Amino acid sequence: MIDIASIAIGILEQGFIYGIMAMGVYITYTILDFPDLSVDGTFPLGIAVSFVMINSGLNPWLALIAAFAAGGIAGSFTGFLNVKLKIRNLLCGILTMTALYSINYSIVGKASDFLSMDAVTIFSQTSPIFGGALAPFSKLIVIAVIAIIAKLALDWYLRTKSGFLLRSVGDNEGLVITLAKNPGTIKIIGLAISNGLVALAGAVYCQYGKSFNVSSGTGTVVMGLAAVIIGATVFRKIKFVKVTTGVIFGMIVYKACISIALAAGLRSQDTNLMITILFVLTLVLNEFVFKKKKAGVKKDA
């Protein structure tokens, strides 16, 4: 029983961490309609920034904020390439991702490294608060609180005037122009927030796993997209569930599926192939179940 419980806690912990990342993907993929691959670079960027700061004994919460800022800068760079230099959106993400591989390596100084076991992290700082029965959940609670704060902040932002513009840009760029606003600037802001969230997730992951690996970003965007699509298809159907909530749940469902598959005997080297197959299946399902509802909108667009 204890084994199952600890596996479940692990799934939730990882689900919430990657859920923060998936909300970033939701901004670019769903709201901005921008297939942003920078994510594969900004997630390890968050890890790298957090890693170096923890290693030098800096405040672990400050490391989260710094990672968010670093991700924001990287996201703005992707936006800059697309908006100002008119490079295709898909290529912009690939370029940023590629550049970040080198940058992340330089930040840490090697391809992979571990934090010392007694490093001060957000988890080591908070664990004394949770005693007794709560002890096994201490990490989960901290992670969930960060994810929920990020979710509420994003929900709030999307309801502000600035957030309205962000939603309009992906929906109807022409309308933003008639409102006398530069759609390019808004796109850059959206990409900055998105990659900020992704890097924040990376920073939490770094303190959770206490390790850095320069290639740990591979497949991040696919994972994020899977969660967004699960969130949009499955959880959108339930009333009063916000898309952002759905996206976090989507990531938990995703992580659970992978754990179950691994427990059922799937070799870990086969997971990427499995993910791709699952992903295509969800996309196809999405096309039939989700898009049908929007058919009226798309027809005359």
Added chain:
Amino acid sequence: MLELSNIHKTFNQGTIDEKVLFSDFNLTINDGDFVGVIGSNGSGKTTMLNIVAGDMPIDSGSVKLDGVEIGKLKNYKRAAKIGRVFQNPSMGTCPSMTIWENMSIADNKGKSFGLSFGLNRKRKDFYRSQLELLGMGLEDRLNTQAGSLSGGQRQALALIMATMIRPDLLLLDEHTAALDPKSSDTVMMLTEKIVREKKITTLMVTHNLRHAVEYGTRTIMMHDGNAIIDVSGAEKDGMTINDYLKVFNEISIECGN
């Protein structure tokens, strides 16, 4: 006042498909004019609208709005003083946002889009009253996504949004062309009402000769980058659809169509 002077525009310059559309084109629209622009395909009417809006660069010439040169400004900067409704009803609203959200952003034009609450609650009753005038029942559907409205409803909403903050100039680009005849008439009547009440200088491109005859204070017929008919006042009131059709046919014969 809108002044287009010495406009030159050539498409595909230096290629075998080179086409000179405007060579020294001039047009002045006075304050309060409601101009209907008609003409066959390729006559330059939509290009003219795009030149004014800043969606198409000109080779040379000047575009002045209220005495200010706007010919070099980016489209979104010009939009500060220009309202616009497009042919495609989905271009004028945000489909995934509700009617209320759509009206709130339109109402905020010219102000800052900061971190204050996006939905305008104070003006809810005003939005409702604006929608009531349409007689489409939209006043009770403020929380409906604009994407689920019909083309006519969306275009009516787009028109309200484009004129919510009174623009100095309203550009209507065949804004009734994609609608069924009934919705088309409804939107046209709404256009007339808004333009007259708010006294907005308006440039309306249309393929519907009847609309050009029945509405507006001035009619221009474009052909090969020139205004071959330009009538207003009593002269316009004296013109019938047949008068315009006659000119249309003459042009067509000239062109060998």
